[in-house]
Amino acid sequence: MKATPEHIERIAKMTFASVYPHYVTKVEKKGRTQEELKQVIEWLTGFDEKKLQQLIDEKVNFADFFAQSKLNPKAELITGVICGYRIEEIVNPLTKQVRYLDKLVDELAKGKKMEKILRE
Numbered sequence: 001m002k003a004t005p006e007h008i009e010r011i012a013k014m015t016f017a018s019v020y021p022h023y024v025t026k027v028e029k030k031g032r033t034q035e036e037l038k039q040v041i042e043w044l045t046g047f048d049e050k051k052l053q054q055l056i057d058e059k060v061n062f063a064d065f066f067a068q069s070k071l072n073p074k075a076e077l078i079t080g081v082i083c084g085y086r087i088e089e090i091v092n093p094l095t096k097q098v099r100y101l102d103k104l105v106d107e108l109a110k111g112k113k114m115e116k117i118l119r120e
Contacts, residue, residue: 008094008095011062011094011095011098012061012062012063012094013061013062013063014061014062015059015060015062016055016056016059016060016061016062016065017055017056017057017059017060018059020056023037023105026105026106027105027108027109029109030108030109030111032108032109032111036108036114037105037108038052039114039118040104040105040108040117040118041101043072043104043117043118044069044072044075044100044101045065045069045070045071045072045101046070046071047068047069062094062098063094066094066097066098069097071097074118075097075100077119078100078103078104080103082099082102082103082106083099083102087099087100087103104117
């Protein structure tokens, strides 16, 4: 994916707190739980529930959110298409990290088993 500088900046400035409720709605609509969503986010970022809530309360943007994370080494195993882009082809690291998260949320909402989502 060749993203424009404007697109990259827009993603970087977007707050995690503004997107999180959409993730919750998406997974709950499909019969999954907020606890499962938090488990997936913790797997990807290393943020426990307390830290995740702190970042939401502080309204951190995605650039700071991922800068503070300890990305799971298995994140590179997250492949496929999300929002019309093949994850493996995304060049910008932050955009790729955000799309990793989007893909995991999508897999959770689609009913994939947790072991597969967490690349076990």
